[in-house]
Amino acid sequence: MxxxxxxxxxxxxxxxxxxxxxxxxxxxxxxxxxxxxxxxxxxxxxxxxxxxxxxxxxxxxxxxxxxxxxxxxxxxxxxxxxxxxxxxxxxxxxxxxxxxxxxxxxxxxxxxxxxxxxxxxxxxxxxxxxxxxxxxxxxxxxxxxxxxxxxxxxxxxxxxxxxxxxxxxxxxxxxxxxxxDVNIPTPIPHGHALGIDVGIQSMLATSDGLILPRPKFLDKARRKIKLLQRRLKNKNKGSNKWQKLQHRIALLHEAVANRRKDYHFKLAHQLCDGVGMVFVEDINFTAWSRGLFCKQSLDMGLGQFFTILEYVCSQTDTYFAKVNPDYTSQVCPECGTHTGKKELSQRVHSCSECGYTVDRDVAASIIVKQRGLTAVGAPVVKQPSNGVLSGTSV
Known part of the structure; x- marks a missing residue:
């Protein structure tokens, strides 16, 4: 059905x-x-x-x-x-x-x-x-x-x-x-695999080296919203002017939500283009929304993005699965060595054992991809160990 x-x-x-x-x-x-x-x-x-x-x-x-x-x-x-x-x-x-x-x-x-x-x-x-x-x-x-x-x-x-x-x-x-009333087959693992790691400084990084900066949907409308909320404070609650200002503020928030959802759909289709498998981290975004970077997390809407990505995968015959998110940034994708916890300011993964150097978020996305391939029983192909920093910021 x-x-x-x-x-x-x-x-x-x-x-x-x-x-x-x-x-x-x-x-x-x-x-x-x-x-x-x-x-x-x-x-x-x-x-x-x-x-x-x-x-x-x-x-x-x-x-x-x-x-x-x-x-x-x-x-x-x-x-x-x-x-x-x-x-x-x-x-x-x-x-x-x-x-x-x-x-x-x-x-x-x-x-x-x-x-x-x-x-x-x-x-x-x-x-x-x-x-x-x-x-x-x-x-x-x-x-x-x-x-x-x-x-x-x-x-x-x-x-x-x-x-x-x-x-x-x-x-x-x-x-x-x-x-x-038609039978739709469930997508099976096939083709090229893509691992996705999400974060705060950059919205996501893929195992293919793509790095997307955090989109600031709310920041573009925040100045207008703050101005209207300042005016709203001086109005009598329930009055006509108060209701008009409330309506204008609600329109701005709705426009922000529409831009965010449109961006998520376009990005999901971009990621599924030419890909047979997509693996993401199984993250509790509710806990993220209560942390230190709650405003940035809610503005990105990563929970909504994962839901949209799963839907787009089902429509484009792309296999979608979530993997264990633990220690993805602490394991070397080349040799598997546990490199220890990294500070948020440390944006480069450099392995002391094999010398593999890559962007921190890209390294985590490669680990997500490898865990996904292991879960579906597909062979895991190691990344080229050339010691060159990779990652393309768009």
Whole structure:
């Protein structure tokens, strides 16, 4: 089964905009109430039966774990007496509960953080087989026919299974989840291998010698953002001028995010060109975002880049895999000698055993490549030991 997601900008009428805003508010309330129920269940069972917390403990009447099915049934009952819930779309609220349930499952299986309360809901989902595209109009539940900017055609044979309505600073958008009943083979290891090492001073370095400096997406807009935030401080919160400034700041942040995502897609296609295997480090970027260089790490968006790179690899028949990131900068790629920890200011790898000299990040990317080839059972080819500093900065 081939699944794709196409994004379009919609141009809703005034009545359709009011429906979108109403359902965003209702879904936000459903999410927060359901999350509060689950947190209460967890907090009331944080201690053992025969012990109590030193500080405090929740004492509530015993109740079953509020899973999706329980909360969905309670929502159906609450809609009969609550006019606010009755005003929202039932399917959007059900999908909100499903999204919360997936967040809890990911928290347990992937080790992610606890879901958070929503201050402003930005999207809701609608699942239906009655979603159709007629020219520049999209027919969907809740909104009926809505105009949209048809930036690209939906491929022939694909069926629209789900639509996600999204609110951004620049307007309203929809994500159309389309699928085609066809078997797509998983890429297998073949062809030329490429190892990628990521860092802070340079965004990434490849085993082929390419070094890319850190792109400064936010720096180009930081001066305008700071100026607007300084003006925002002197406005009355909630006033018209305050809301206008908030909107301008949100537009600047959205433009930065769009530039970053566009750069990631172009870079991913560049790296996959003529390559059969791509190996990257299995890094916890959440920890990176809390470190000393958190601002630089978040501005590069390396977690998003790896996700995009994996997607582009699947579309270009390129094998993608993650390897152990430990000690990649402390091992010589030529002789395998452990050279010890390097200071951040030391940008050149020079092995005292074999004399192999290369850029530090390029050496780490070669180690990533060698570990990836070992994992897939492919022969590891040593780098030429010429003692010359290599690496091409672009």
């Amino acid at each position: 081939l699944n794709l997601t196409y994004n379009y900008k919609i141009i809703p009428t005034k009545e359709q905009t009011e429906k979108i805003e109403l359902n965003l508010t209702v879904c936000q309330s459903v999410w927060n109430y359901a999350l509060a129920q689950r947190k209460l269940w967890y907090n009331s069972r944080s201690c053992q039966v025969n012990a109590c917390s030193i500080r405090s403990e929740y004492i509530v009447a015993p109740f079953e774990y509020p899973n999706y099915h329980t909360q969905s049934a309670n929502l159906t009952q609450a809609k009969k007496t609550n006019d606010f819930l009755k005003s929202g779309n039932a399917q959007a609220m059900q999908q909100t509960l499903r999204k919360l349930d997936r967040a809890f499952n990911d928290m347990k299986s992937k080790g992610l953080g606890f879901p958070r309360f929503k201050r402003n809901m930005k999207s809701f989902n609608l699942v239906s087989s009655r979603i159709e595209v007629n020219g520049n109009k999209l027919k969907m539940p809740l909104l009926g026919e809505v105009k949209f900017v048809k930036s690209r055609d939906i491929p022939e044979g694909f069926k629209i299974k789900q639509v996600q309505v999204i609110k951004k600073a620049s307007g309203y958008y929809v994500n159309l989840a389309i699928e085609l």
